[in-house]
Amino acid sequence: MLLVYTHKISPRLKYVFKHLCTRILGIKVEFTTKIEAFIAHDSLKMSYTKQQLGNEFFIKSHDILFEQGLSDLEIHIHDWDRTKCFFYNGDKSAIPFDIFAASFYLLSRYEEYLPHVKDEFGRFTAVESLAYKHGFLRQPVVDIWAYKFKDALQLQFPEFKFPERDYxxxxxxxxxxxxxFKLKGIIRTLGGMVKDLFLFRFKSLYTRFLVILGFIHxxxxxxxxxxxxxxxxxxxxxxxxxxxxxxxxxxxxxxxxxxxxxxxxxxxxxxxxxxxxxxxxxxxxxxxxxxxxxxxxxxxxxxxxxxxxxxxxxxxxxxxxxxxxxxxxxxxxxxxxxxxxxxxxxxxxxxxxxxxxxxxxxxxxxxxxxxxxxxxxxxxxxxxxxxxxxxxxxxxxxxxxxxxxxxxxxxxxxxxxxxxxxxxxxxxxxxxxxxxxx
Known part of the structure; x- marks a missing residue:
């Protein structure tokens, strides 16, 4: 079990940690705001807050997981090995980005609540997305970040055995x-025939007849x-x-x-x-x-x-x-x-x-x-x-x-x-x- 020390246990924090840790990495996660309980825990543990307690595994937190509603977020995309990330959190963190805040932004579809241009069917389009604009749409970045987090944890806790999942x-x-052509009813079938004739789709008309008469599939x-x-x-x-x-x-x-x-x-x-x-x-x-x-x-x-x-x-x-x-x-x-x-x-x-x-x-x-x-x-x-x-x-x-x-x-x-x-x-x-x- 991974124990996470934080200054505030919010619904957003529990949600995103459980996705990365439990659904992706297969490890149970619990949370505490008590330093004593954190110190006493003798397995995987980390702090997720603004200031590091000592020399523990620490990831500096972004404010988004402790907020409510939407806010005007400033997002800067950075390269990170073969992928990209945002919410850079400095050199003191075990990993250089708050992957939990970034993952929450993507999983909650935060950007789809913000003003955007829809297509003719009222859909949010790929070109409006942060992922498309910054070239990481074709990567499952949340999962990639989770595996980077796993690698960092493994260095700190080399004796811990992470479970494996299968593709x-x-x-x-x-x-x-x-x-x-089948089962369309008389009116729709006649309408289809007229349309085929009007548009000179004689092959379609011929196929329609053969299907209706049961000669071909x-x-x-x-x-x-x-x-x-x-x-x-x-x-x-x-x-x-x-x-x-x-x-x-x-x-x-x-x-x-x-x-x-x-x-x-x-x-x-x-x-x-x-x-x-x-x-x-x-x-x-x-x-x-x-x-x-x-x-x-x-x-x-x-x-x-x-x-x-x-x-x-x-x-x-x-x-x-x-x-x-x-x-x-x-x-x-x-x-x-x-x-x-x-x-x-x-x-x-x-x-x-x-x-x-x-x-x-x-x-x-x-x-x-x-x-x-x-x-x-x-x-x-x-x-x-x-x-x-x-x-x-x-x-x-x-x-x-x-x-x-x-x-x-x-x-x-x-x-x-x-x-x-x-x-x-x-x-x-x-x-x-x-x-x-x-």
Whole structure:
């Protein structure tokens, strides 16, 4: 156990220490404001305050973990070996940065509460982030800092044995529409035909007819392939199905279609199934509740996980709604068009509500790459390189790599050429020997 002496035990301090020490490094952490208890402790210990007590392991604290609400923080980014950090704390500290304050800033998504420019879908974009602006978006810096902290502690306490964790993958299959042409209903099918004719998409029209007549498979129906991959890997895939009502943004299959319901049940026999909340569910808890109950009826079990359509997040309201509906896990935290670590970590963390100053029970699983972001790189070779680089970053800290692919990513559409191979690289990466360490 690590005992931390500090002048004040705040909710922020407990939250971030438990993420770095317990979730990442696997060691229990306790806190004290009593010098006597600190001196008496005969195992791992450190002081986290403004002034060092003596010659103990000491990290000078930044004020952010002892504040409430938001303040106008002055942030200066510095190079630190192969990574970067901020909240420099001088030479007297065992490490030159207050990694706990910096980690809290990233994990709490502090910057997303501050004024920023949103995109057309009301999303916080990668280019607005501190990580993107200063070139560390593609590193899980929180985990890297935690390992640096571990190395420093190990020097001070060489006899202590730190537990090891393993690199894992958690592939996400996003299903905004299970089928491209099937089960769309007469009006939508006729509308699609007219649109194909108007836009001279004769190949699409021809394919539509063949699918509807049952001569060929629907191009989005790649579920047999995905389930086959699931059968040959030890890591469970997570499917997120959209079952919300038809709207401007959500054009999925009606949950009233029995064949669609049967598909979801079939997938649930092999994989974990969660809810892809519709576009308008982010603003209306009543819509979210309706969709949650709808999915629970289909699965005949309590819904555990969700992610929002278009990866939309409105902090803190989006997460408060999930907490109110007792949804335990969310997979929305990430950037659609950029590869990297939106919250700076490849370790799941609990949502901290900055308005209420409380750690919540909602576990956030940030994703690190979406198939659309890989479309930015031109050749398959370039895609492989980019993918392997981000996998390597997660492997070096033995984290959880979370990619998002869609059911149509595995279709025969030309723009998705080679994506089956990329998906296999991800699956196989977890079976390779993890030789690189920070």
């Amino acid at each position: 894992t993958v958690r592939p996400i299959i996003d299903v905004p529409s299970a089928y491209n 629907d191009p989005f129906d790649t579920f047999k392939y995905i389930i086959n991959r699931q059968k040959h890997t030890k890591f469970k895939f997570l499917f997120f199905f959209l079952i919300g009502d038809y709207s401007t943004y959500d054009k999925g299959i009606s949950p009233n279609k029995k064949k669609f319901v049967s598909l979801i049940k079939h997938i649930a026999d092999y994989c974990i199934v969660g809810l892809k909340a519709s576009y308008f569910a982010i603003d209306e808890i009543s819509i979210l509740k309706k969709e949650k109950l709808r999915m629970e009826t289909i699965l005949n079990t309590v819904l555990k996980a969700s992610r929002h359509s278009f990866s939309r997040l409105n902090l803190p309201e989006s997460y408060r709604n999930l907490i109110e509906l007792e949804i335990k896990e969310d997979y929305t935290m990430g950037y659609v068009n950029h590869i990297g670590f939106r919250a700076g970590s490849c370790t799941p963390f609990l949502f901290y509500d900055l308005d209420y100053e409380v750690q919540t029970p909602l576990k956030i699983y940030p994703y690190h790459i979406m198939d659309y972001a890989l479309l930015k790189t031109y050749s398959l070779l370039d895609k492989k390189q980019v993918l392997n680089e981000i996998i390597s970053e997660v492997k070096q800290v033995n984290g959880i790599f979370i990619p998002i692919f869609h059911n149509y990513t595995f279709s025969a559409e030309k723009k998705w050429d080679g994506f089956k191979e990329l998906f296999n690289i991800i699956i196989e990466s977890a079976d390779e020997m993890n030789t690189n360490k920070v």
